Amino acid sequence: MEIMDVAALDQADSSGDEAVESELEEEILFKSFFDDTEFSKLPDMLEHCERKFCFDLVKTRDDLELDDHGLIKLVNYLRTEASKNPGVPDLALEKFIQGDLYLRPAMADDAVLYNLYQLDNHEDESALQVTGKAKPGDGSERARIDESKLCQELNQRLANAQATIDRLLEERWEHNASDSEQSLQASKSIPTAPKKDEDSDYFASYDYSAIHETMLKDKVRTQAYRDFVYDNKDVFMGKNVLDIGCGTGILSMFCAMAGAKKVVAVDNSNIMDKTREIIFENGLGEIIQCLRGKIEEVKLPIPKFDIIISEWMGYCLLYEAMLDSVIWARDHYLADDGLMIPSHATIYLAPFADSDFVDDAPLFWQNVYGFKMSCMQRRAYEDVMIQTVSPQSVQAAEKFCILDLALHTVNIDELSFVRRDFSFVLKEGIEALDGFAIWFDINFTRTRQSVRWQEEDIWGFTTGPGTSSLTTHWQQTVLLIDPEKCRPRKLEEGETVLGHIGVKTAAVYRRALEIEVTWGVQENLEKRLSQIGGAQRWSLN
Numbered sequence: 001m002e003i004m005d006v007a008a009l010d011q012a013d014s015s016g017d018e019a020v021e022s023e024l025e026e027e028i029l030f031k032s033f034f035d036d037t038e039f040s041k042l043p044d045m046l047e048h049c050e051r052k053f054c055f056d057l058v059k060t061r062d063d064l065e066l067d068d069h070g071l072i073k074l075v076n077y078l079r080t081e082a083s084k085n086p087g088v089p090d091l092a093l094e095k096f097i098q099g100d101l102y103l104r105p106a107m108a109d110d111a112v113l114y115n116l117y118q119l120d121n122h123e124d125e126s127a128l129q130v131t132g133k134a135k136p137g138d139g140s141e142r143a144r145i146d147e148s149k150l151c152q153e154l155n156q157r158l159a160n161a162q163a164t165i166d167r168l169l170e171e172r173w174e175h176n177a178s179d180s181e182q183s184l185q186a187s188k189s190i191p192t193a194p195k196k197d198e199d200s201d202y203f204a205s206y207d208y209s210a211i212h213e214t215m216l217k218d219k220v221r222t223q224a225y226r227d228f229v230y231d232n233k234d235v236f237m238g239k240n241v242l243d244i245g246c247g248t249g250i251l252s253m254f255c256a257m258a259g260a261k262k263v264v265a266v267d268n269s270n271i272m273d274k275t276r277e278i279i280f281e282n283g284l285g286e287i288i289q290c291l292r293g294k295i296e297e298v299k300l301p302i303p304k305f306d307i308i309i310s311e312w313m314g315y316c317l318l319y320e321a322m323l324d325s326v327i328w329a330r331d332h333y334l335a336d337d338g339l340m341i342p343s344h345a346t347i348y349l350a351p352f353a354d355s356d357f358v359d360d361a362p363l364f365w366q367n368v369y370g371f372k373m374s375c376m377q378r379r380a381y382e383d384v385m386i387q388t389v390s391p392q393s394v395q396a397a398e399k400f401c402i403l404d405l406a407l408h409t410v411n412i413d414e415l416s417f418v419r420r421d422f423s424f425v426l427k428e429g430i431e432a433l434d435g436f437a438i439w440f441d442i443n444f445t446r447t448r449q450s451v452r453w454q455e456e457d458i459w460g461f462t463t464g465p466g467t468s469s470l471t472t473h474w475q476q477t478v479l480l481i482d483p484e485k486c487r488p489r490k491l492e493e494g495e496t497v498l499g500h501i502g503v504k505t506a507a508v509y510r511r512a513l514e515i516e517v518t519w520g521v522q523e524n525l526e527k528r529l530s531q532i533g534g535a536q537r538w539s540l541n
Contacts, residue, residue: 028111033057033078034087042115055088058119070097071116079106090276092292212248212271215311218473220461222250225311228341228444228459229254235339235446236260239306242333244295244326249275249288251309256287263288264302266295295329305333309341315386316477317347317403317440318503319540321511324412340407343445347403348464349422351497352437352478353430354393361385362480381482384515384540388475391465394437397424399464402501408448416504423498432488433497436517438477439464479517479538486534496522499533506539513540 029038030045034053039045049055061071077096081089083106089095096102105113216222229236229251237259243252246265255263265275265288272292279288291298308330314320330340362380365373402420443460463474491497499519506512520533 030111030115031107033075034082042112042118045112053088060091061119064091064097066097068116069103071119072113073097073102075110075112075116076102076104076106079110090292092298095292214473216248216250220463220470220472221311224442224444224459224461225251225309225341226254229258231459232446233258236307240264240302240304241307241309242266242300242302242305242329244308244310244329245312245322246275246290247271247311249278249290251311252288253279253282253284255307255309256284260287260307262302264300264305265290266293266298266300268292268294295325300333303333304335305338306335307339307341308334313345313440313442313474315474316384316438316503316513316515316540317345318415319511319513321415321505323415326407327410327412330407337448339446339448341444342442342460343407343448344443344460345405345407346401346441346443348399348439348441349402349501350394350399350437351397351424351426351430351433352389352393352435352480353396353432354389354434355431357387357389357393357478358434358480361387381480381536382539384513384538385478385480386475387478388471389437389465389478394465396426396428396430397497398427400424403503418502418504419500420502421498421500423496425496426491426493429490429492431490433481433486433491433519433521434488435478435480436501437465438479438515440474477540479515479536481534482536485536491521498522506541514538515540 029040030042031038032045033049033055037045037048039048046057049057057074061074064070064074066074073096078089080102236255238261241252241255241260241263243249243255243263243265246252246267247269248271249265252263252265265279267275267290272290276290279285279290289301291300308326310322310326312322312326314322330338334340362377365377365380400422402422403417405414439462441460441462441464443458445458461472463472463476465476497519498521499517502516504514506514514537516535516537518533518535
């Protein structure tokens, strides 16, 4: 990176007054952050930005509590965003403070970067003169000497600032630096490079329109939220609502239309740029405020909310671990008598028997246009399958509740469990136990009372197999039993399938799941555990 050529100023004393005057006559211009207007003085440029664009750089720095490096990032962020869309961009801290992108100058030889030290010298008007622009007074020897000393002092400040930036960039962009990272941690002037956020891929997956289109087209899901909000407008009227993981803002808009006083919509993906457009396009900008960031990190404008609404559910309910963040927000931001929407979630397990499904899924790999692909077949028994299954495949026994969550009281520790016992008495015989199916139900209540979802007297929806043509994008979770580990056998009516299931966060990635099931078959007449059974683990990555 190059800085202004100030070599001539360094030699001012030895080369004479003419060299100093020549250098001082070079005009250094400060370009506005938000338009093409240029100024010869930094304070004039800052005043222009404040007057025309209502942007105060010093106040913004102080409000965001930026250090020197944060201020450099802010300037480069403003330049970058202005080149795309004129005007003041979103000044949420997370927009520019993380990573190294905005340490690189957005504009070549940006005079603002080399004069940031002037921001703290408001009381000294002479300190706010432009570097390299001052005129040599009345031509007297004393004036020229004073100006020469001032230029040398400013030159040294610029060199120090440039050295700091160069060292920071060098350290930030090097990847061989375990030792240098330790030295950076010991240095107060140079911050350490941030660790890679393990959630970056997760949030990036929600940057694109396709996934939001899929969720919005899920009528079971979206209409359930809409119906609850619109059918209970008295619950939302005049209330402050927090929408976590707002996506395109559909839930926020439901709440606003139901009479909410204020809705704060939070999401950490780039979709928020579109969400703001959507909110204003629908005339709801006065009610809904969009904030980009993790709920654990973003600064909210309201200390306590009357309602927290979120569509946090993943495959098998708990995949993606978004519920962890919702619970955290509940503990920090929900009023004592506040309402969680949804209020309850229930996971069900059922024995799965469907020979056609097995033939079409894992056995497919035995003969692929005449070729064997055994390694792919093995994966079918190692990975969780997300599929829509027929109601007939799980009708041999009643579903069994393995986890019932009351969102007003549940703790994060309850979301992972080593063992939940289950038992199924077969209502009819099956050719073989091909595996297990998992789905979940969601329900909404007007109060904090703990009730499980019942279709006739409460709002909600199920993701389970059904005869309706409407299915959810979550479908069902299928755990196929490996026939090499447990030889298939016909089971008779009245026999009992029993065992236990464990669900925990994957070791390699906290948003993934590992599911383990141990099972056996208890014969109807002898009432003893037979040899038909096994244990198997599946991954949902």
